[in-house]
Amino acid sequence: MPGKRLGRNRWLVAGALLCACWLGLSEAGAESDGAERGSTTTSSALPAPSVSELPATTPAVRAELELARRLMSGKGVALDVVAGAALAERIAESGNAAAQMILSSYYLVGLGVEQKSDVAAGWMQKAADQNVPQAQAQLAFFYIRGIGVKTDYARALRLARAAADRGVADGEDALGYLYASGLGVSADGSEARKWLMRAADRKFEPAMYHLGEAYRDGKAFPADKVLAFAWFSIAAANARSPAERDNAARARDDLVETALPDDLATGRQLAASWKPGTDLAASRASAAQPRAAGAAGAPATTDNLIVSGAAPTLPFGEAPARPVDLPLVLKLRIQEFDVQPDGTYTLTVHSETEVKNEAGVKPAGEIPIPFSEELQKVDVLEAYTLKRDGRKLPVDPSAIHTQLRPGAPTQPMFDDQRQKVVIFPDVEIGDTTLLTVRITAKPLIPGLFSVTYPFNRTVLQNDTRLTIRAPKSLALLTETHDVKFEQRTEGDKAIYEWRFANPSPIPENVTALDARDRWPRLLASSFRSYDQLASAYWALAQPKIAVTPAIQKMADEITAGVSDRRKQAELIYYWVSRHIRYVALEFGVGAVVPHEAKSVLANGYGDCKDHTVLFAALLKAKGIASTIVLINLGYSYSLGTPPAIGALNHAITWLPDFEIYADTTNGAAPFGTLPFQEYGKPVVHATASGPALRRTPVLAQNLATSTIKTTAHLDAQGRITGDSETSATGPLGVELRHAALGIQSTGAEHAAILWLRAKGFEGTGRFEFDSPSDPAPSYRITGHFRTEPRMELLSGSGFFLPVGLAVGNLPGDYLMGMLAFRDVRGLEPTPCFSGHQVEELSLELPEGRWLRGLPKGTEIKNQFMSYKSEWSQSGRTVTVRREFTSTVDQPLCIGETRALAARVLNTIRGDYNASVALNSN
Numbered sequence: 078m079p080g081k082r083l084g085r086n087r088w089l090v091a092g093a094l095l096c097a098c099w100l101g102l103s104e105a106g107a108e109s110d111g112a113e114r115g116s117t118t119t120s121s122a123l124p125a126p127s128v129s130e131l132p133a134t135t136p137a138v139r140a141e142l143e144l145a146r147r148l149m150s151g152k153g154v155a156l157d158v159v160a161g162a163a164l165a166e167r168i169a170e171s172g173n174a175a176a177q178m179i180l181s182s183y184y185l186v187g188l189g190v191e192q193k194s195d196v197a198a199g200w201m202q203k204a205a206d207q208n209v210p211q212a213q214a215q216l217a218f219f220y221i222r223g224i225g226v227k228t229d230y231a232r233a234l235r236l237a238r239a240a241a242d243r244g245v246a247d248g249e250d251a252l253g254y255l256y257a258s259g260l261g262v263s264a265d266g267s268e269a270r271k272w273l274m275r276a277a278d279r280k281f282e283p284a285m286y287h288l289g290e291a292y293r294d295g296k297a298f299p300a301d302k303v304l305a306f307a308w309f310s311i312a313a314a315n316a317r318s319p320a321e322r323d324n325a326a327r328a329r330d331d332l333v334e335t336a337l338p339d340d341l342a343t344g345r346q347l348a349a350s351w352k353p354g355t356d357l358a359a360s361r362a363s364a365a366q367p368r369a370a371g372a373a374g375a376p377a378t379t380d381n382l383i384v385s386g387a388a389p390t391l392p393f394g395e396a397p398a399r400p401v402d403l404p405l406v407l408k409l410r411i412q413e414f415d416v417q418p419d420g421t422y423t424l425t426v427h428s429e430t431e432v433k434n435e436a437g438v439k440p441a442g443e444i445p446i447p448f449s450e451e452l453q454k455v456d457v458l459e460a461y462t463l464k465r466d467g468r469k470l471p472v473d474p475s476a477i478h479t480q481l482r483p484g485a486p487t488q489p490m491f492d493d494q495r496q497k498v499v500i501f502p503d504v505e506i507g508d509t510t511l512l513t514v515r516i517t518a519k520p521l522i523p524g525l526f527s528v529t530y531p532f533n534r535t536v537l538q539n540d541t542r543l544t545i546r547a548p549k550s551l552a553l554l555t556e557t558h559d560v561k562f563e564q565r566t567e568g569d570k571a572i573y574e575w576r577f578a579n580p581s582p583i584p585e586n587v588t589a590l591d592a593r594d595r596w597p598r599l600l601a602s603s604f605r606s607y608d609q610l611a612s613a614y615w616a617l618a619q620p621k622i623a624v625t626p627a628i629q630k631m632a633d634e635i636t637a638g639v640s641d642r643r644k645q646a647e648l649i650y651y652w653v654s655r656h657i658r659y660v661a662l663e664f665g666v667g668a669v670v671p672h673e674a675k676s677v678l679a680n681g682y683g684d685c686k687d688h689t690v691l692f693a694a695l696l697k698a699k700g701i702a703s704t705i706v707l708i709n710l711g712y713s714y715s716l717g718t719p720p721a722i723g724a725l726n727h728a729i730t731w732l733p734d735f736e737i738y739a740d741t742t743n744g745a746a747p748f749g750t751l752p753f754q755e756y757g758k759p760v761v762h763a764t765a766s767g768p769a770l771r772r773t774p775v776l777a778q779n780l781a782t783s784t785i786k787t788t789a790h791l792d793a794q795g796r797i798t799g800d801s802e803t804s805a806t807g808p809l810g811v812e813l814r815h816a817a818l819g820i821q822s823t824g825a826e827h828a829a830i831l832w833l834r835a836k837g838f839e840g841t842g843r844f845e846f847d848s849p850s851d852p853a854p855s856y857r858i859t860g861h862f863r864t865e866p867r868m869e870l871l872s873g874s875g876f877f878l879p880v881g882l883a884v885g886n887l888p889g890d891y892l893m894g895m896l897a898f899r900d901v902r903g904l905e906p907t908p909c910f911s912g913h914q915v916e917e918l919s920l921e922l923p924e925g926r927w928l929r930g931l932p933k934g935t936e937i938k939n940q941f942m943s944y945k946s947e948w949s950q951s952g953r954t955v956t957v958r959r960e961f962t963s964t965v966d967q968p969l970c971i972g973e974t975r976a977l978a979a980r981v982l983n984t985i986r987g988d989y990n991a992s993v994a995l996n997s998n
Contacts, residue, residue: 138168138173138175138176141164141168142165142168142175142176142179144161144164145161145162145164145165145168145179146161147161148160148161148164149161149162149188149189158188158189159189159190160189161189162180162183162188162189162190163189165179165180165183166180166190169200169203172207174203174204174207174209174212175204177200177201177203177204177212178200178201178204178209178211178212178215180200181197181198181199181200181201181204181215182197183197184196184197184200185197185224193225194224194225195225195226196225197219197224197225198216198219198224198225198226199225201215201216201219202216204216205236210239210240210243210245210247210248211240211245211247211248213236213237213239213240213245213248214236214237214240214241214245214247214248214250214251215247216236217232217233217234217236217237217240217248217251217255218233218251220232220233220236221233221251221254221255221260230255230260230261230262231261233251233255233260233261234252234255234260234261234262236248236251237251237252237255238252240252241272241275246275246276246279246281246284247276247281247283249272249273249275249276249279249281249284250272250273250276250281250283250284250287252268252272253268253269253270253271253272253273253274253275253276253284253287254269254273254287256268256269256272256297257269257273257287257290257291257296257297258296258297259297264296264297265297266297266298269291269296269297269298270288270291270297270298273287273288273291274288277308277311277353278353278354279353280315280353282312282315282316282317282321282325283312283321285308285309285311285312285315285325286308286309286312286321286324286325286328288304288308289304289305289306289307289308289309289312289325289328289329290305290328290972290973291305292304292305292308293305293309293328293332293971293972294972294973294974301358301361302332302336302340302344303336303340303343303344303347303361304344304347304357304358304361305332305344306329306332306333306336306340306341306344306345306348307344307345307347307348307351307357307361308348308357309325309326309328309329309332310325310329310344310345310348311348311351312325312328313325313326313329314348327904328971328972330558331906331969331971331972332344332971333594333715336715337716337759337770337771337772338607338716338717338718338759338770339770341718342718343361347360347361380552380553380554380555381554381555381557381562381564381573403433403434403437403536403537403582404432404433404434404435404436404437404440405430405431405432405433405437405440405441405536405537406430406431406433406537406538406539407428407429407430407536407537407538407539407541408429408430408431408509408539408540409427409428409429409539409540409541410426410427410428410429410538410540410541410542411425411426411427411428411542411544412424412425412426412530412542412543412544413425413426413543413544413546414526414528414543414544414545414546414547415546416526416545416546416547416548416551416603417548418548418550418551419520419523419524420519420520420522420523420524420525420526420603421517421518421519421520422517422518422526423515423516423517423518424515424516424517424518425458425513425514425515425516426512426513426514426515426516427511427512427513428444428511428512428513429509429510429511430444430509430510431507431508431509432504432505432506432507432508432509432510433506434506435506437506438504438505438506441501441504441508441509441510442462442500442501442504442510443498443499443500443501444498444499444501444510444512445496445497445498445499446496446497446498446499446514446516447494447495447496448494448495448496448497448516449494449495449518450494450495452518452519452521453516453517453518453519454516454517454518455497455514455515455516456514456515456516456517457472457477457497457499457512457513457514458513458514458515459511459512459513460472460477460499460501460510460511460512460513461501461510461511462501462502462503462504462508462509462510462511463508463509463510463511464503464505464508465505465507465508470501470502470503471502472499472500472501472502473502476499476500476501476502477497477498477499477500478497478498478500479495479496479497479498480495480496480498481494481495481496499512521669521722522610522613522614522617522669522722523613524603524604524613525602525603525604525610525613525722526547526551526553526601526602526603527600527601527602527603527604527719527720527721527722527723528545528599528600528601528602528721529593529598529599529600529717529721529723529724530543530575530598530599530600531592531593531596531597531598532560532577532579532596532597532598533579533592533596534579534582534583534586534592534596534597535582535583535584535585535586536579536582537579537580537582538577538578538579538582539578539580540576540578541576541577541578541579542574542575542576542577543574543575543599544572544573544574544575545572545573545574545601546567546570546571546572547570547571547573547603548569548570548571549566549569549570549571551571551603552571552603553571553573553601553602553603553719554601554602554603554604554605554718554719554720555573555599555600555601555719556599556600556601556717556718556719557575557598557599557600558596558597558598558599559597559598560575560576560577560597560598560599561575561576561577562574562575562599573601575599577597587899587900587905588905589712589894589895589898589900589905589906589907589908590712590713590714590905590906590907590908590969591709591711591712591713593713593724594712594713594714594715595905600717600718600719600721601719602719602720602721604719604720605720606720607716607720607761607769607770608766608767608768608769608770609720610720610722610761610769611707611761611762611763611764611769612764612765612766612769614669614705614707614722614761614763615705615763615764615765616765617669617670618670618671618686618689618690618705618763619765620673621670621671621672621673621674621690622674622690622693622694622697623673623674623675623694624694624697624698625674625675625694627675627678627679628674628675628678628694628695628698629698631678631695631698632649632695632696632698632699633698635648635649635652635695636648636649636699642699642700642701642734643734643735645699645701646696646699646701646732646734646735646737646748647748649692649695649696649699649701650692650739650741650748651748651850651852652695653688653691653692653695653741654741654742654743654744654746654850655744655850656681657677657678657681657682657683657687657688657691657741658681658682658683659682659683659684659685659688659742659744660682660683660684661684669686669722670686671683671686671687671689671690671728672686672687672690673690674690674691674693674694674695675694677690677691678691684742685727685728685729685740685742686705686728688728688741688742689705689706689728689729689730689741690705692730692739692741693705693730696732701732701734702732702733702734703730703731703732703733704730704731704733704762704763704764705728705730705762705763706728706729706730706731706738706760706761706762706763707722707725707727707728707760707761707763708725708727708728708729708755708758708759708760708761708773709724709725709726709727709758709759710726710727710754710755711726711754712754712908714757714758714759714906714908714968714969715759716759716761716770725761727742729742729751729755729760731762737749738751738755738773738774739751740752740755743811744818744849744850745811745814745815745818745849745850746808746811746814747810747811747852747853747854748852750780750807750808750810750811751773751808751811752808752811752812753776753781753808753811753812753891753908753910754908755773756773756774756775756776756808756910756968757772757773757774757775757776757908757967757968757969758772758773758968759771759772760772760773775911775965775966775967775968776807776808776910776911776912777911778911778964779911779913780806780807780808780911780912781805781806781807781808781809781810781892781910781911781912781913782805782806782807782809782912782913782914783803783804783805783806783809783810783813783885783886783912783913783914783915784802784803784804784805784914784915784916784917785801785802785803785880785883785884785885785887785914785915785916785917786801786802786803786883786916786917786918787799787800787801787802787878787879787880787881787882787883787917787918787919788800788919789878789879789881789918789919789920789921790920790921791870791871791920791921791922791923791926792923793871793923793924793925794866794868795866795867795868795869795870795871796863796864796865796866796867797838797840797862797863797864797867797870797879797881797920798862798863798864799861799862799879799881800859800860800861800862800881801859801860801861801862801880801881801882801883801884802857802858802859802860802883803857803858803859803883803884803885804855804856804857804858805855805856805857805885806854806855806856807912808910809885809886809912809914810854810855810856812885812886813856813857813858813884813885814849814850814851814856815849816858816884816885817844817846817849817856817858818849820844820846820858821849825843825844825845826841826842826843828844829841829842829843829844829860829862829882830842832882832884833862833864833881833882836879836880838864838865838867838879839864839865840862840863840864840865841862841863842860842861842862842863842881842882843860843861844858844859844860844882844884845858845859845860845861846858846859858884859882860881860882860883860884861882862881862882864879870995871923871926871995871997873929873994873995873996874994875992875993875994876992876993876994877989877991877992877993878918878919878920878955878957878993879918879920880916880918883916886914887914887916887959887989888914888915888916888944888959888960888961888985889914889944889959889961889981889982889985890914891910892909892910892911892912892914892942892961892963893907893909893910893941893942893963893965893970893978893981893982894907894908894909894970894975894978894979894982895907896982896985896986896989900979902976902979903975903976903977903978903979903980904975904976905975906969906970906971906975907969907970907975907978908968908969908970909963909965909967909968909969909970909974909978910963910965911963911964911965911966912962912963913960913961913962913963914960914961914962915958915959915960915961916957916958916959916960917956917957917958917959918956918957919954919955919956920954920955920956921953921954922953922954922955922995923953924953925997926953926995926996926997927995927996927997928950928955928993928994928995928996929993929994929995929996930994931948931949931950931955931993932948932957932991932992932993933948933991934946934947934948935984935985935988937981937984937985939977939981940964941963941964941965941970941974941977941978942961942962942963942964942977942978942981943960943961943962944959944960944961944962944981944984944985944988945959945960946958946959946960946988946991947959948991955993957991959988961985
């Protein structure tokens with residue numbers, strides 16, 4: 078079933094192929110469940126249960142089946158899958174049920190025979206007719222999914238129950254799945270759990286996976302991320318094939334993006350303690366709280382967490398990039414940290430980069446070394462070009478330049494971010510540049526040493542190593558994903574070592590999330606919990622929130638005549654948002670420690686930290702409590718178990734009296750509304766004590782709405798005139814206000830010219846709107862436009878109805894994933910939001926022109942989203958109306974939700990290609 082999500086059909090492919098495993102056979106080269114992701118499975122090392130579980134097979138037949146296996150695998154004989162399948166078919170035709178099941182799997186995936194799902198179903202039916210319980214269970218899944226047969230849940234239920242009653246794990250799994258999904262029978266959590274647990278206790282991996290799905294999606298019993306994570310972990314550990322393991326690992330790792338570290342720690346603890354007969358739900362209820370949610374120094378489940386996940390999926394079925402195609406090769410990179418008890422450290426980095434083609438000359442010949450001028454000192458110890466003939470050309474000291482980092486403010490007063498650029502001499506194809514540097518650094522927070530390092534999957538790396546040497550007294554928490562890790566001691570030092578190689582890089586990074594959440598990576602920290610990190614940050618920030626006479630006076634002026642405390646908080650919010658200019662200030666420890674509130678007030682500018690302390694001081698002056706909250710403002714939705722300040726790159730405010738998060742730096746968000754990227758995020762509340770780890774709320778339903786309307790007229794010269802209006806609420810309203818700010822910076826008329834040009838038209842127009850700081854719940858931008866003549870619009874060529882000066886996302890774009898994000902198979906988690914979008918475009922045709930035909934509309938609906946487009950014509954006016962609604966209760970679309978969203982977005986993408994064409998009389 079190429080092109081379908083593995084989680085939906087995994088039993089039919091993987092389960093059928095396991096028929097061969099029960100006989101001690103396997104299908105080398107078979108496109109097993111890995112085919113669902115565009116890969117192939119070539120391993121023949123699948124575990125084999127007892128032969129007694131299968132129908133009786135004579136020694137002679139067993140010998141023939143063994144020969145068929147060898148022909149399919151090429152083991153001991155010449156590889157010949159066609160001959161192997163033919164031999165299996167001959168045995169199956171003699172009535173042998175085991176051969177019939179094996180042959181069914183061949184036809185299911187097209188191994189040695191033409192892929193024919195109906196023939197596959199027919200052979201499985203023949204085995205089931207012999208009252209073979211394994212065949213009955215497998216056939217049940219054919220009927221569940223309608224593979225080669227008409228979907229028939231009632232028949233699937235009878236087959237599954239017959240197999241389950243005879244104690245076959247496949248049947249127990251199938252029956253539990255039907256009860257969990259409510260297919261052919263009323264959903265029953267008790268029955269679903271009973272049968273799935275029976276199969277799981279037999280170490281049957283599909284049942285473990287289905288338990289993970291049921292807890293993840295809330296099938297038949299309440300959703301529980303911790304139990305879902307535990308069962309996916311158990312499934313990965315008990316998988317019978319690499320493809321099964323990778324699929325379970327992928328589902329487990331997707332949950333990492335939506336769970337807090339303490340939940341993940343509990344899930345890992347449950348998975349590690351599981352054995353057949355264990356009631357994980359009961360264990361979950363009595364599980365001890367993990368260290369991250371308790372006080373500093375509380376006992377840990379493990380100080381060194383190692384996670385082995387599925388390899389990153391290649392985009393669109395692409396093969397890994399060949400080394401010859403790449404511009405350079407990172408032959409060797411060694412990073413060695415020598416950490417002191419106070420968190421200061423010395424980092425020595427050695428790299429060897431080989432140039433493979435012309436495109437690699439510049440990146441290998443000009444290597445930047447970023448650093449903080451106040452916190453770090455950089456010394457270049459060695460740098461030279463190694464020519465192909467063995468000559469060494471050293472870098473002259475005058476060829477090492479210190480400059481502002483790309484993207485850093487041009488005024489040095491704003492930050493101390495710099496880079497040293499080492500320029501290598503005479504670099505050509507085949508040469509290698511070698512560089513060794515030493516960086517001496519102070520910690521951002523006293524006593525904190527932390528590092529987060531992602532390993533780039535798009536770069537060919539032969540040998541990359543990272544070593545940390547720290548005092549035993551400064552024990553580090555570590556977390557490792559898909560990287561080799563070892564720990565040892567040398568005297569009074571603890572040594573942590575990671576090693577990574579990437580011989581087959583992916584051609585591009587296709588992910589909607591931060592690559593640091595998806596790539597192989599390591600995390601290490603000297604802090605024992607996020608509570609400890611929060612307390613340390615609170616100690617640095619709290620003294621800055623002093624209510625001085627100037628602060629008190631300003632708070633009183635802002636709230637004059639208002640006694641309602643929530644209204645006071647709202648007025649203070651808007652004042653800080655409008656009057657304190659956002660300016661990035663990153664000087665040494667100032668990158669994380671805010672300035673005093675009185676200084677921020679006097680200066681009239683500051684960064685996010687400064688905004689929070691001034692906001693807090695003004696609120697404090699009116700007796701309103703608040704807490705500084707650390708958050709990631711990018712596309713990272715997870716926090717590692719080791720607390721690291723680097724992942725928390727933004728600060729907002731929590732107002733506990735009103736249960737509101739507020740971000741005064743946004744400049745366009747109404748009080749109580751956040752920008753999209755701050756919903757559903759893990760956050761750290763900077764408090765002196767108490768639980769610090771929390772999560773911002775998921776975007777509520779009916780909060781984010783947008784309506785686009787354009788009414789236009791096409792005249793006889795091909796000129797279009799019209800009016801557009803866009804209105805939006807919630808985070809969509811925040812984005813619309815930011816669009817207005819952009820229009821202001823360009824000019825209302827010039828911005829209209831550029832907007833029309835971007836849509837393929839030359840013309841003129843003007844945008845109109847109220848102040849972007851308008852606190853009203855809804856915001857609106859209107860525009861009037863007139864295009865230059867486009868005679869091809871009248872010539873019979875197809876064209877899209879013009880959007881004119883409509884601003885904002887199209888219905889179906891963004892809320893459940895970007896239309897431009899071509900993860901067509903729905904494997905990558907994406908941010909998802911509830912919302913409602915409408916677009917209505919109307920075009921009045923000129924006299925004497927008629928539509929050749931009216932495009933057909935599209936309608937899609939499932940439990941998470943709906944989309945509808947309708948085309949109509951009234952007189953000479955043609956109209957299309959598109960509407961999209963999404964309803965989700967999680968910050969990310971993962972698993973089946975993401976797969977559904979990808980299919981819907983693919984359909985919507987095609988719907989936007991609908992065009993009209995005109996005929997004359």
